[in-house]
Amino acid sequence: MRFFPESTLLQLEFDKVKDLLAAHARTELGKARCHDLRIHTKKEFIDLELSQTAEYKMILDSGQYFPNDFTLAIQKELKLLAIPGSSLSGEQFLMIRRLSDSASQIFRWFDAEKRNMYPGMAKVIDNLYDEKNIREMIDEVLDDIGQVRDHASEELASIRSSLYRKRNELRKLFDRIVAKLRKQGYLADTEESFMNGRRVLAVFAEQKRMVKGVMHAESDSRRTSFIEPEETTELNNDIFSLEHEESREVYRILRNLTQSLSVYAPLLQSYYRMNGDFDFIRAKARLAIDIGASHPMVIDQAHIELQEARHPLLLLFNAKTGKPTIPVNLKLDAQNRILVISGPNAGGKTVTLKTVGLLQLMMQSGLLVSAGADSRMGIFKQLMIHIGDTQSLEFELSTYSSHLKNMKHFLEHANGKTLFFIDELGSGSDPNLGGAFAEVILEELARKHAFGIVTTHYLNLKVMAQKVPGIINGAMQFDEQNLLPLYKLQVGKPGSSYTFSIAERIGLDKRLINR
Known part of the structure; x- marks a missing residue:
């Protein structure tokens, strides 16, 4: 997936989601995969990762036990095992044995019934097998605490x-x-x-x-x-000599064992990766439980249909204080590709925009989303965003110049597989001129069949959304009686900025309001 600007993931707070995900991982490989979360554009990859996460979540929800308890970092030991002439210690062999035993338990867990129930997770062990000889060779030489057995030679x-x-x-x-x-x-x-x-x-x-x-x-x-x-000197000398011989013989035995097991180094590396994969899937399932996430239906076209969608970070924050998180329902399809949201400041326009953007990133990276299970989400290959003040001191660009520079990129690169988000389109300039430019930009994005959400206060954009095919209005609802935002999106009609109502609420002189 391509992004513009480079700070897109940061602006949508995807990095915070990855941090939450990594906190659930227990292995080095699992944490690395969480931080290096890949955002896919191919449906088969997305479907597989979503299925794996949903299946592991099902296991956790049902209270079942899945045997991925191996958490040791043994990359160094596995590398040494593959190097000719190297020698591992007894303690290092015990760690390798634990890895082999953990893999064996996972293979046994996936009986015929569980392979049918959890086909996505079962794909992780495709082309892998349980090699008992690894454990038998180690057990023949070492005892339970890693000491070489007397009969080893x-x-x-x-x-x-x-x-x-x-x-x-x-x-x-x-x-x-x-x-x-x-x-x-x-x-x-x-x-x-x-x-x-x-x-x-x-x-x-x-x-x-x-x-x-x-x-x-x-x-x-x-x-x-x-x-x-x-x-006792002579006896001590004899013992010292025998202890030296013992050390040399133990080293020879361990070196031979290292050489014998080296043929299994690639298989053990596969076990290690498999263990990290299951840890990564487990972390995704744990995060899904935290945010009450569901498995949306994925369709291989540009489409957004979110039901009861909530911003995952806001959901977690509000849960700590006992506040409700107002859900969002919206649909963008081939007929209505661009949503123009209007309404009062601090009414939830930007949060709505960020919710859709973040959930799209999560879904395409194989994470379950904090939305209803009846949500349907398409796949985009490009995501572009313009939120907040993006002044560039380096190029001495004003806010509006920077805004136009970004819009130029949007217009040059947008297509039917693009998802864009623009907060306050056309702001930072004369309302008439800025509104006119915003109208042209929006019309051109619609012509290119791009999908997106735009927030605005401009009246001409609200009027335009009712006339131009492919563009629809949306409003953030407002309690006019108590003059408070409701944070609810209503699709189909434009919203008001409630300028006079808010001025009256804060106690501005009525004579000034009437003037």
Whole structure:
């Protein structure tokens, strides 16, 4: 989809919708997809994404469990797995196993019945399969906490068996030495400790010459010396050597496992993307629940038919304060393509315009919309917007010059697949001249079969809308008795600015009003 100007998405607050969406995502890939939300122009893509979101929302609404609980970020581990000669740690293999297990649960969830019930979501797992061998290979080598099992190799089993015997010998010998020195009163209260991986005695400093061995360190107070008894030195050396052999063998086993599993690296990458896809769909479903969204009917032509449509951000804001959000109902089709909305300031004209624009963006990006399920929405390939004061200091353009510059772009690029929004068309100039230009611009946009919404106070545009084919009037309703806006759009007739009524309401002198 093409946009003009570049700030279109920002002006329609699409960035805020993406932020709300990303807040529901639990994975790095899911959040990235939320922030990089694509706006489609092909019906098949839009239909698929809307169906997936609606199906996941159905799962959440019914209280069912869907097993996409894997939230770890393991892109680095999956990259390493595919690099020849690399080696993953036991902890990293456990994360990969969890990914494989999560994928397996998802595949099992999609039995024949659920594939029929949720065909959109089932497309995510098309061409994927559960490879049990991944988990079996990891389980054969590692235990539940990621430690390499003794039987992972004959060499490791032998080393660990020798280590077990040597450590037992050391423990018995050391216990005898401790008991002997304790009786002699040479040991401090702590009696023993570990220094550099070796078991040492905690000896009173004044008695250190009475104990033969290697002194490793002293306490900060220098009152205690840590000595490795000479009787245990050989055993400690044997254990140190065996531990080094064990580390080397563990590394070799993990490296071999990495190499063996590397053939599944592409499949595991697919599992990871699948998990991110389901997280993204879940986030869209969660947002849909937040804003009471529905799945509109999508038609492959320029068309807007919104029922009970509400601005999603305004809806969430009003919900916090307990205020109602007034819905919008409008229809733009081949016969009535352009809606001219008039009415008092702060009556809801711009909000109506932004509601339609934002919901169109949401629908074409696969998000359910905060409108009735009987809404029908078409597809546009170009969206153009002119809202508020768009002065360009860089080009020293006045508000009206900037306005005309934008209108020039609209007229040069508009076509039957364009959706445009213009707030206060023709404003910023002499009412007669500005109104005349606005009339020509609107007539030309109608001739190009573009769809759009225009807000105005100009009487000539209201008159024009009743005469030119393809253009219709709309009015924001106003409570004349209480002089308050009702924020309701009424299509088919023009609105008043209620200039005199509002002047009277704020207490302007009646003599001045009568003059």
